Amino acid sequence: MAVHETERRAMTRALELAAGGPRGINPQVGAVILSPTGEILAEGWHHGAGTPHAEVDALSKLAEGAARGATAVVTLEPCNHTGRTGPCALALIDAGISRVIYSLDDPGVVSGGGAERLRNAGVEVESGEQSDTARAVIADWLTAHRLGRPHITVKWAQSLDGRAAANDGTSQWITGPLARADVHRRRAAADAIVVGTGTVLADDPALTARDGDALYEHQPIPVIIGSRTTPADAVVRRHPHEPLFYDTRDLHAVVAGLQSRGIQRVFIEGGPTLASAFLAAGLADSVLAYIAPVLLGGDRLALTDIGVPTIDGALRLTVEEWVPLGPDLLAVARMSENDPHVNEPDLNEGVR
Template identity: 75%
Template structure:
């Protein structure tokens, strides 16, 4: 059975509800229940670890037996495991729903499989409705579940001719205030922000997320990667969170440690050496390039070696978005072959 117009509207609403929940170790999920005639009879969303999942939250607003024959529209495949709460797939079966429409498969080894359990109970299941829109909400959680590492955004600012700084090393500011404000909003949406020791020594960044002169309520944890010593007077020591320091060049080790600390979204901001290392290691899930209409020339390229020896081996990207920010242009892209994203293994290979 094809997805109905009422179910499409319900999925749009479920995605709106999902973002009401807090970002954290658990995914943001929304749910809408429809009567057999297509009317909305209940809504719910996941409010954080240990609380009812979206489907159960929605069911809690219904009288007993009110969900019999209903359709549950959910942004993520109903879970199939018992953790702090019971399996949502079983809750839907017990409630007597007739049909379930969801956007994204749950990739979890223990939490996935809810759709099969629902089908085995005789419930109609339709998967993939508005999957791209739902992925924008929980893409970082999906990466962490699938690959065992944080979702990585690599950002840089550059001149029109691809330079990250002038020949004397000065780089503040290539882009204008609107582009910089956008960067700070994206920092605030991240769990951690990473730079190399070269950036710390050259720019002495605070690594905070600021709204004008004020700090955003959520601050990313500062991460520094590299072997050079950081001065005790470095500005990042004044960050609200304690610095995470990695002197290894093994990014797989860094990814494992960050994942173990519950970091799901990592914002890699500088400089060219670190950005290039993440791209070369196929660890970049998203790339943000802020392009300023200036020419700098010289040797200080925005990227260095990324493991491309010929045009046949070029790292091809799919452009997701182009945003004009004052005089600057932001290009948002992701690797063409998303399935090539690197899984962090115990051996670090």
């Protein structure tokens, strides 16, 4: 049975609800319950780990029996396991839901399979509605689920000839104000922003996400990697979040530590040494390269050694978007699917 226009609109609403939910160790999910005549009976979304899932949140707003014969429109396949909460597939069955429409299959080995359970109980199920939009909403969670670590974006700014600074070390500003504003907007979408102690000592950055002179409501947690001490009066110590310090060269340990804190989106902005180290370690999912129409020459390259001995070992990227930002140009790219760095085992069997 095809998805009706009313159900399609309900999915659009469910996706809006999902996008407004908190980011963290669980996916953002939204749900809308429709009456047999297409009226919205209830809405729900996942409010965070340990709270009712979106479907149960929506059902809780209805009187007993009010969902019988109704349709549940959900952005992710209803889960099929008991974790901190019970299986949503069973909750929908018990409520008398007769039809379920969802966007994406749950990739969890343990939590998946809800659609089959629903069908076995006689519930009509349709999948794939607005799946591309749903995938974009939880793209970072899907990466974290597949790889068992946060989604990592590596950012740098460079001259047209690939330099990050002039020979004397000055780099402010290679790019213009539009490019810098774009960086801050993308920082605000991250859970953590990572730099090395060298950047802290050289530039004394605030590591905040600013909208002009104001701070964005959401601020990434500052993370500083390196053995040198961050001065007591460093600007970053006045950040809205307490900085995290990692005195180690083991980037995998750093990433595991961030994952254990529920951090899902990591923004690497620590200069050529740190950016190159993350790329060389295979700890990069996407790249933001801001390119300014200036020439600097010299030895201060935007990237150093990233572990590519020959052209056959090149890290291949797929450019998803070229974004003009005044005189500058942003390349938004992801690691190509055929790159061995992205084909790591699934270490996460679902925590919903």
